Amino acid sequence: MTTVQSVQPPPTTAIRPRVVARTGLYAVLAANVAVVAFFFVQAGFASNTLIVLGRLTGLYGALLMAFQLLLVARLPWLDRRIGMDRLTSWHRWTGFGILWTLLAHAVFITYGYAESSSLDPVNQLVDLAETVEGVLRAVVALAIIMVVGAVSARYARRRLAYETWHFIHLYTYVAVVLAFTHQVAAGTTFATSSAATAYWYVVWGAALASVFAGRLVLPLWRNWRHQLRVTAVVPESDNVVSVYMSGRDLDRLPARAGQFFLWRFLTRDRWWQANPFSLSAAPDGRTLRLTAKAAGDGSAALRHVKVGTRVFAEGPYGAFTAMHRTRPEALLIAGGVGVTPIRALLEELDGHAVVLYRVAADRDAVLYGELQELAHAKGAELHLLTGPVSPDKLAPGELVRLVPDIADRDVFLCGPPPMMNAVLGSLRELNVPRTQIHFERFSLAG
Structure with missing residues (x-):
C-alpha cells in the first residue's frame, strides 16, 4: 500500500484547532462556574459559615463531575483537536479535584451541623445519613470516589493490571448516579428555583448524553455501518504483523493518517479484549491496515487471526494528524x-x-x-x-x-x-x- 495522498497544510495565520477546542472547553467550564455561583447566591446563605462552604464545595464538586464525564465521552470533535492523551491527563487531574472538593464538602457540612448541635462530627454524620434523604447515597458515592482515587495514584496504578484498574474505575459511574440523586434530594441550591432545577438537569443530562453518544451509540453505529472483516494477515518480521481489513462505505469513515482505533477481533477467546493500534497506512476508502509488534498476549495473537474474522473498531481517535x-x-x-x-x-x-x-x-x-x-x-x-x-x-x-x-x-x-x-x-x-x-x-x- 504505497499510494500517495496529499493534504495541504493550513495557512500559517489560521487559528489552531487545538487552541479553538481548548479555549471552548475552558469557556464552557468558566461560564458554568459563574452560573453555579449565581444560583448559590440567589438561594441565600446559611447562618453557619462551615455549612455555606460545604454547600458551595458540593455544588462545584457536582459541576466537576459533569465536566469529567465530558472529558471521557470520546467525542470526535474534541478528540481530533485535543487528543485522547491530553484529555486523559485533564481527566486525571479533574478526578483528583473532584475527590478533594467532595471531601471538603463532607467535612464542612458535617462539622457545620455538628457546631449547631450537641453531637460530635462522627455521630453528626451518622445522624445526617439516617435522617436526611440522599445523604447515605452521598456517603457511598464519596467512598467509591476515594477508592478510585487511591487506585489511580501513580504508585498503585503501576502495580495494577489495566483490566483490574479499568474495572474498578467503572464504579465511578455508580458514584455519579448516587451523587446526582443526593443533589436532587438534599441540594438546597438545586431546588431554590425552577431555573436552578432546570439548569442542573440540563448540565447532567448533557454530560450523560455525551458519554452515551460517544462511548456507545457512535461505536455501535459505525461498526454496523462499516462491517469490518479481516482480509489478510501479513507477517512483517519474526515479531511484527500487519492486519488488513475491509468493509462497507469506508470512504465515509472519518479516519486520518496518524490516528488509532481500539480493535476487538471477534474470536472466541479475544472478543472481550480491546487493543489500541495506529493505522500503518493512510485510509484510502477501501481498506484499513494496522501493524503491531508482539508485546503482549493481545498483540501476539494477531498473527493467528483468521481471514474473514469480524472486527469491532472504536475510533478513530487521536490528534496526531x-x-x-x-x-x-x-x-x-x-x-x-x-x-x-x-x-x-x-x-x-x-x-x-x-x-x-x-x-x-x-x-x-x-x-x-x-x-x-x-x-x-x-x-x-x-x-x-x-x-x-x-x-x-x-x-x-x-x-x-x-x-x-x-x-x-x-x-x-x-x-x-x-x-x-x-x-x-x-x-x-x-x-x-x-x-x-x-x-x-x-x-x-x-
Whole structure:
C-alpha cells in the first residue's frame, strides 16, 4: 500500500484547532462556574459559615463531575483537536479535584451541623445519613470516589493490571448516579428555583448524553455501518504483523493518517479484549491496515487471526494528524514500531518531508521498504539511524546536522517513551516552537 495522498497544510495565520477546542472547553467550564455561583447566591446563605462552604464545595464538586464525564465521552470533535492523551491527563487531574472538593464538602457540612448541635462530627454524620434523604447515597458515592482515587495514584496504578484498574474505575459511574440523586434530594441550591432545577438537569443530562453518544451509540453505529472483516494477515518480521481489513462505505469513515482505533477481533477467546493500534497506512476508502509488534498476549495473537474474522473498531481517535500542521515542510521522527503512524503520515502529507527512523539494528526497521518507496515517490529524505542508545543519534547536534532547517518545520514524533522524552528535550534545546511539535501517547480517557 504505497499510494500517495496529499493534504495541504493550513495557512500559517489560521487559528489552531487545538487552541479553538481548548479555549471552548475552558469557556464552557468558566461560564458554568459563574452560573453555579449565581444560583448559590440567589438561594441565600446559611447562618453557619462551615455549612455555606460545604454547600458551595458540593455544588462545584457536582459541576466537576459533569465536566469529567465530558472529558471521557470520546467525542470526535474534541478528540481530533485535543487528543485522547491530553484529555486523559485533564481527566486525571479533574478526578483528583473532584475527590478533594467532595471531601471538603463532607467535612464542612458535617462539622457545620455538628457546631449547631450537641453531637460530635462522627455521630453528626451518622445522624445526617439516617435522617436526611440522599445523604447515605452521598456517603457511598464519596467512598467509591476515594477508592478510585487511591487506585489511580501513580504508585498503585503501576502495580495494577489495566483490566483490574479499568474495572474498578467503572464504579465511578455508580458514584455519579448516587451523587446526582443526593443533589436532587438534599441540594438546597438545586431546588431554590425552577431555573436552578432546570439548569442542573440540563448540565447532567448533557454530560450523560455525551458519554452515551460517544462511548456507545457512535461505536455501535459505525461498526454496523462499516462491517469490518479481516482480509489478510501479513507477517512483517519474526515479531511484527500487519492486519488488513475491509468493509462497507469506508470512504465515509472519518479516519486520518496518524490516528488509532481500539480493535476487538471477534474470536472466541479475544472478543472481550480491546487493543489500541495506529493505522500503518493512510485510509484510502477501501481498506484499513494496522501493524503491531508482539508485546503482549493481545498483540501476539494477531498473527493467528483468521481471514474473514469480524472486527469491532472504536475510533478513530487521536490528534496526531495533519490537521495540526503549521508549516509547509515537515520532519517525521520514528522509533521502533512507532513508525506505523509516521509511515501513514508520510503517505498523506504534502510538502517536503525528512524522515528519521531510529532502530537498534537494520532487522528492526519495520516497513522500511515501504518508507523507501514513499520517500522516492514524494521526494522526501529518509535516514535510517541504527546502533546502540549511546551515542544518541537524535541529540541536538545530530538533528541539526541532518535537518539544518529543523526550526522551520513541523515535527511529528512517535516512538518508545524514553526516546520521545529525549527527542522532546532536544527540540526544546534547538528552540523549535511548541506549536510545531506534534506527538501523542497512547492514553485512554476513562
